[in-house]
Amino acid sequence: MEFINQPWPWYLSGVAIALIMLLLQLSGKKFGMSSNLRTICSICGAGNQAQFFRFDWKAQKWNLIVVLGAIIGGFIAAHFMTNSSAVLINSNTITNLKTLGFESAGSAYVPSELFGANAFADPKTLLILFIGGLFVGFGARYAGGCTSGHAISGLSNLQVPSLIAVIGFFIGGLIMTHLIFPIIF
Amino acid sequence: MYKSEAASWFRIYEMFRFEAFHMYGIIGTALVIGVINTLLIKRYDIKSFFGSSIMFVPKEKGIRRYIIGGVIFGLGWALAGACPGPMFTLLGAGFLPILIVILGALLGTFLYGLLRSNLPH
Numbered sequence: 001m002e003f004i005n006q007p008w009p010w011y012l013s014g015v016a017i018a019l020i021m022l023l024l025q026l027s028g029k030k031f032g033m034s035s036n037l038r039t040i041c042s043i044c045g046a047g048n049q050a051q052f053f054r055f056d057w058k059a060q061k062w063n064l065i066v067v068l069g070a071i072i073g074g075f076i077a078a079h080f081m082t083n084s085s086a087v088l089i090n091s092n093t094i095t096n097l098k099t100l101g102f103e104s105a106g107s108a109y110v111p112s113e114l115f116g117a118n119a120f121a122d123p124k125t126l127l128i129l130f131i132g133g134l135f136v137g138f139g140a141r142y143a144g145g146c147t148s149g150h151a152i153s154g155l156s157n158l159q160v161p162s163l164i165a166v167i168g169f170f171i172g173g174l175i176m177t178h179l180i181f182p183i184i185f
Numbered sequence: 186m187y188k189s190e191a192a193s194w195f196r197i198y199e200m201f202r203f204e205a206f207h208m209y210g211i212i213g214t215a216l217v218i219g220v221i222n223t224l225l226i227k228r229y230d231i232k233s234f235f236g237s238s239i240m241f242v243p244k245e246k247g248i249r250r251y252i253i254g255g256v257i258f259g260l261g262w263a264l265a266g267a268c269p270g271p272m273f274t275l276l277g278a279g280f281l282p283i284l285i286v287i288l289g290a291l292l293g294t295f296l297y298g299l300l301r302s303n304l305p306h
Contacts, residue, residue, distance in 0.1 A: 010208075014214020017215035026231075138254075140290075170201075
């Protein structure tokens with residue numbers, strides 16, 4: 001049972017994701033998490049402001065169940081299945097993060113500098129989290145999908161647009177990590 | 186997501202520095218099995234649980250929306266260290282500041298809906 005409490009290897013996660021996608025395919029659904037953001041906007045009444053949000057969101061209820069599953073899964077994994085939440089990333093990455101001021105690198109699940117108890121009191125942290133989310137939401141809808149919709153289910157169906165989007169994801173990610181991080185941290 | 190550390194900000198940062206195989210392994214494994222499953226479903230016309238044919242809707246053609254939208258998404262993915270699935274996993278795990286990221290993502294989606302007709306696609 002010790003295995004349960006250790007971090008799981010990458011291939012197990014890959015198989016689990018593929019299994020979720022297969023179950024959704026066999027249910028006649030599409031695997032895509034960011035569509036839920038649009039659905040939630042519609043539920044909150046965004047249809048009054050933009051045509052984009054006027055669609056039959058009730059038909060997307062199944063996808064909100066997937067979101068609920070992700071929340072419950074996170075809760076169970078973090079509270080009942082974890083001995084140590086430290087993520088053992090490459091030691092070079094840890095050294096690099098410490099020079100940027102991330103002292104929690106190598107000893108936490110997410111940086112306590114961004115996700116710790118003080119986050120709500122620090123305007124710079126709030127801004128970083130907010131802008132990060134804003135770009136994810138805007139970019140995902142503009143590109144018509146996120147990691148699940150393009151990198152996994154789109155590429156699984158050999159879609160060229162998904163390949164272009166994934167190349168875009170990496171261009172953006174590399175610019176942020178290598179060019180912008182040294183400026184903001 | 187949580188147990189394989191795919192929801193960890195650190196793993197995303199490490200991925201963009203090409204200093205570990207971990208995230209590439211997760212996405213790669215899911216992709217290889219996904220390609221095989223999708224091919225099998227099409228080849229043998231495997232029916233859904235409800236008996237109907239499984240439709241694969243091709244993505245709309247285009248380049249600009251995918252490259253511009255993709256780059257914007259990538260910038261946010263690296264900064265927040267979470268994409269739209271793991272965001273909710275982190276919420277369940279109790280990292281409450283992720284609520285700010287989720288709020289941002291909802292507003293970003295809303296902003297796209299407002300500006301959609303003015304953007305190149």
